[in-house]
Amino acid sequence: MKSIWQTVLLLGVLAILALFALGLRNDPHEIPSPLVNRPAPDFAVQALDGQPIRLADQRGKWVLVNFWGSWCVSCVAEHPYLLDLARATRARSDFVIIGVDFKDTEQGAAQFLARHGNPGYRHAFDPAQKIAIDWGVYGAPESYLVDPSGMIRVKQTGPLYPGWFEKVALPLMEAKP
């Protein structure tokens, strides 16, 4: 009787420790998106430049969809990398970046880009957060990598970081035959 309790006690302790050991590999801030490996919800809205913009038009290319807003503090931190990334990938024909400026005003967005630098790619304007809700955006910034067939392959919660493209995007893009 007593030895059963002893075994249960030790196994319980071991189980908890094992759980922690496995749990340590997770990042608690990462929220899995049910959209990964699903078709990206399409959008066709007015861009910040006043012209229409449609995601499906980019079929055949890898698209980095970056959700941001001028109200978002982390977006300021992320911005230098987006400027670099846009410059470095401008020559690529298989990769484009689209910004989605959500929950924002046109003046706010224009001020943000004037102040922190304009990366040159286009931005869908989503003041009523319609696109953001379709995509299940939880906070800003959030970025999605959409493959040439229109499937979401990667979700990045929080700012993109220097080296992200080489570490995350390129392997996927090059794995494609």
Next chain:
Amino acid sequence: MWIELGHFAAILAFLLCITQSGVTLLGIYRSQPVWVRIGKQASMVAFLLLTLAVGTVVAAFLTHDFSVRYVAEHASLELPVFYLATALWGGHEGSLLFWAWLLALFNAIAIWRHWSSHTRSLPWILVILGAMLAGFLVLILFLSSPFDRLIPPPGNGRDLNPMLQDPGMVFHPPFLYMGYVGFAIPYAFAMAALITGQAGDEWILATRRWTLFAWVTLTIGIVFGAYWAYYVLGWGGYWAWDPVENASFMPWLTATAFLHSVMVQERRGLFKTWNLFLIITTFALSLLGTFLVRSGVLSSVHAFASDPSRGVYILVFMSILLLFSFGVLVLRAELLRNPIQLESLLSKESAFLFNNLLLVTAALTVLLGTLYPLAVETLSATKVSVGPPYYNKVFIPIMLGILLLMGIGPLISWRRALPARLKRDFPIPVGLALVGVLLAVLLDISHPYGVVTVALMLFVVGSHSLDLWRGVQARASMAFWHALRALLARNKRRYGGLMVHLGIVMMCGGFIGSGLFQQELDLTLAPGDSVQLGRWTVTLERMGEAAKYNWTAVEATFRAQNGQSSVIMKAQKRNYGKRSQPITEAAIHTTWREDLYIVLGDPVKENLWNFRIYRNPLVAWLWWGAAMMVCGVIFAMLQGRRSASFTSSPSPDGVQP
């Protein structure tokens, strides 16, 4: 220059801790008392060195030395001086240093107090505490050093997280840490008792005050946390079953079980292994709390920076400690086989047994609720969260059971309760419980748990008053007040404990009031608008601005009227500039009946603002109940050790050779 001195002192302290542990261990095995004494001196010097190390970090804060990374990250020129001094525990590195310093302090006090009286177990205590402190210092020195420099130094610091710039910050963490670390001493005594085979009553008598001290500081820490959450987070509640809250609550539950079951061991010599298990578990859960908070496996409102290497180290450290402690317990438990059995189910011992089972079950349900999301996430990569619905369903019934036992406890005698006495004593509390049911109906409490709680509250009050009354009656020769004073003075421990119970009853009133009768209004108001909530008429008088220390705020001024009395209430949304997340400062007007609680939200448009207004009945009872618990424990701690050992004499096998 100074911080390097502190760093150097911490490194020396680390080496001394290894000495404390290693040399003492050798001394034990080679029977060299001199070596053990070296270990003792090492622990004292280590404490002094750590004090110096903590002092240099505090000094760096006070002198705005932003070339120290930790200072640059957690302070600024604008930070008021009382937060500067306490910013020591405003972040990960400093918290750990503070933890280690407390451990060294308690270690030194324990050695000093018990050196001559516990000659056999103290060497082992030196070994255990020295190893533990060394383990923490590895974490501090190599993985999260508060002594690092930042070159070139910035002109100003990043400031303390505005959420932490609150009086709650000054009290909540240190009390919580004192509680966590305080359990290290009874834990070390228990381990020493197991290892030396003297697992009788000696360790329990030696650590009675330590345990009470740790328990009361943990209680204060938890309640301060709840209070802080209540008036800063602005959601009208005080407890959210957040993983980090749970982490502090679990050791509290097992420690509460320990405080009770220890009495059974003292009086009747029962539950010896169980007590060892409880104190080891309590300390293990304290460490688990530290692990959960510091490693970043769980996300919560307390989310601190997660760093994988730290997490791995803390996990390894905790694994060694847990496997060692529980391993020793399992291996040595045979020593404690007990010839004494429970005599009757109707006895104080069995009431304590059930109290223990319920408290441990409660701790287990909290542990399950806390770990379940982690397990699901780890095994299936989906996110779940376990919230109040789970805890309300499983936790409240357990607590009601404990409340029932709390009422029965004082009325029932040791060994075997006499039916005649039961018949004499129970009608009054049971009658009061029935009155409680009526009262609940009159008060319009419809929730069955609410009704049961009110009945049990009166039951407990009834049985406790009756107990006191009988005690006074037994001294019939004296005048009432004389008798009462003599009674309380002779049994500080007992009546201190009963006072804690009444504090808990009072808190239960707060739980019912705020849990079942909270009213909430979510609305937009323009200056001049009025709204009715309960018996209060709340008028938004004006919107304005305010500034103090290092913040500016939007301020809504309300007039709350109720009959003749009228109060001015100011709800703010503070902006601390550097870290631009605004902080709500709820306006709270407290009366014994209810709190009026106003939170300023976002502006809707020009001159129109969002507000949430709560009426939180009986919340003040929580804080008063907690204060009563603290007074009760302090009263119980006044009782010296002599009378405690007197009560333990019936157990013949108390001290083994």
